[in-house]
Amino acid sequence: MTLADLGDTPEHRRALYELNKECAADIPERGEFYSFDEYVERRFEVASYDPRGVVIALDGEAWVGMAATSRHESFMFNEMTGVRAGYRGRGISIAMKTFGMAFIEECGASRVRTFHHPANASAIAMNRKMGFVDTVD
Numbered sequence: 001m002t003l004a005d006l007g008d009t010p011e012h013r014r015a016l017y018e019l020n021k022e023c024a025a026d027i028p029e030r031g032e033f034y035s036f037d038e039y040v041e042r043r044f045e046v047a048s049y050d051p052r053g054v055v056i057a058l059d060g061e062a063w064v065g066m067a068a069t070s071r072h073e074s075f076m077f078n079e080m081t082g083v084r085a086g087y088r089g090r091g092i093s094i095a096m097k098t099f100g101m102a103f104i105e106e107c108g109a110s111r112v113r114t115f116h117h118p119a120n121a122s123a124i125a126m127n128r129k130m131g132f133v134d135t136v137d
């Protein structure tokens, strides 16, 4: 489901923060994660944020994965994708990112961008599987 479907409420924003924080701990050299206030400022209180672009994978009521896409002038940006450790390797990231393409289509965008740490092998393989190709710009 998307955050728009679930409700863009303060409780859900906090749950997204916790999920993002937990998954981001496995990104090479990520360092200390944002405080909740910083996260709100950088991820929600920006013009590129749209709750329709935030896909949440659910196991019953439990939030087990997220894939966020934001909207920019000439492209869409695949931001954080994360799956809780116990749920990895089951195709959940590909399912979330594919589901998220509906929002991208709704926006009429023709280009999706993303980036990852060069040592993040699982993220690189995930994005290659999604069809991303390298660019130099």
Ligand SMILES: CC(C)(COP(=O)(O)OP(=O)(O)OC[C@H]1O[C@@H](n2cnc3c(N)ncnc32)[C@H](O)[C@@H]1OP(=O)(O)O)[C@@H](O)C(=O)NCCC(=O)NCCS
Residues within 6 Å of the ligand: 023, 024, 026, 027, 079, 080, 081, 082, 083, 084, 087, 088, 089, 090, 091, 092, 093, 094, 095, 115, 116, 120, 121, 122, 123, 125, 126, 127, 129
């Ligand atoms: C990257 C991440 C989201 C992948 O989630 P996932 O649900 O386990 O991935 P999937 O099961 O959908 O796998 C998709 C593809 O990614 C690749 N992949 C996934 N895990 C991998 C691993 N440990 N090593 C190498 N490739 C891997 C594979 O190509 C896989 O496709 P395949 O199984 O058909 O070969 C997850 O490992 C994660 O949350 N990591 C920590 C957070 C992070 O680094 N996020 C990306 C930064 S933007």
